[in-house]
Amino acid sequence: xxxxxxxxxxxxxxxxxxxxxxxxxxxxxxxxxxxxxxxxxxxxxxxxxxxxxxxxxxxxxxxxxxxxxxxxxxxxxxxxxxxxxxxxxxxxxxxxxxxxxxxxxxxxxxxxxxxxxxxxxxxxxxxxxxxxxxxxxxxxxxxxxxxxxxxxxxxxxxxxxxxxxxxxxxxxxxxxxxxxxxxxxxxxxxxxxxxxxxxxxxxxxxxxxxxxxxxxxxxxxxxxxxxxxxxxxxxxxxxxxxxxxxxxxxxxxxxxxxxxxxxxxxxxxxxxxxxxxxxxxxxx
Numbered sequence: 001x002x003x004x005x006x007x008x009x010x011x012x013x014x015x016x017x018x019x020x021x022x023x024x025x026x027x028x029x030x031x032x033x034x035x036x037x038x039x040x041x042x043x044x045x046x047x048x049x050x051x052x053x054x055x056x057x058x059x060x061x062x063x064x065x066x067x068x069x070x071x072x073x074x075x076x077x078x079x080x081x082x083x084x085x086x087x088x089x090x091x092x093x094x095x096x097x098x099x100x101x102x103x104x105x106x107x108x109x110x111x112x113x114x115x116x117x118x119x120x121x122x123x124x125x126x127x128x129x130x131x132x133x134x135x136x137x138x139x140x141x142x143x144x145x146x147x148x149x150x151x152x153x154x155x156x157x158x159x160x161x162x163x164x165x166x167x168x169x170x171x172x173x174x175x176x177x178x179x180x181x182x183x184x185x186x187x188x189x190x191x192x193x194x195x196x197x198x199x200x201x202x203x204x205x206x207x208x209x210x211x212x213x214x215x216x217x218x219x220x221x222x223x224x225x226x227x228x229x230x231x232x233x234x235x236x237x238x239x240x241x242x243x244x245x246x247x248x249x250x251x252x253x254x255x256x257x258x259x260x261x262x263x264x265x266x267x268x269x270x271x272x273x274x275x276x277x278x279x280x281x282x283x284x
Contacts, residue, residue, distance in 0.1 A: 002117045003046030005103045010056040011091025013084040024055045028279045029245045032259040034108040038068045039267050044115045047071035051095035086192050087200050097180045101173045107166040109238035124217040126169040130161040150189035156210035163208045179211040
């Protein structure tokens, strides 16, 4: 069995942009999904590390779940020059900067149920799928609010389909460093003050495709066609369903029950941990 290392990122600063509280917390369904994501990765694919800022690490340790990440907890520091409001996923890029390749970046709301080595073996870069260049999400370069000194690389191909990075494998450090440096340079030279989605997904997803094209790296996908995703049983991505769970208490209870049962069935040693968490569930 061939192992591949994975990592999660929990960067709390964006949370405090819209919170009146001084302490960090996750919604119960987000917490359960993150725990099951780490446990399933451990079982099927290899060790997993959690990168987080100091408050994230304190939060995880305070809940008594730090052992879930058998690759350990590691602190990241995102520079003050990066706006957590505009670049709410910047923590992932700074975690990627610290992680040695080959490795897989896994979103906290993504559960991968099976071994994936067969998909990534021999590839330069692998993600869930590519995305279309929809103008409302991926506008042209004139849209971006950048400092006068910043220049987009003329060798970047603006026609390259962006890469969905909810799961991202990169095989070598040299390319990873080029991509991360390009993304952080873009973020640090951005004058945008308001979150509009487009700046973050450019830095994380579109720029990855541009960097790969310039360096001659091939990007593979689990699902080359979007329609294939509906028929797969490899992963579950919570994504937009979180908004339903946030406002629909019945569905939230149902979802939490399902995840608690799954964790306690698959990983009975974690039952005391789950029972210690403040989770909205019905009597199981």
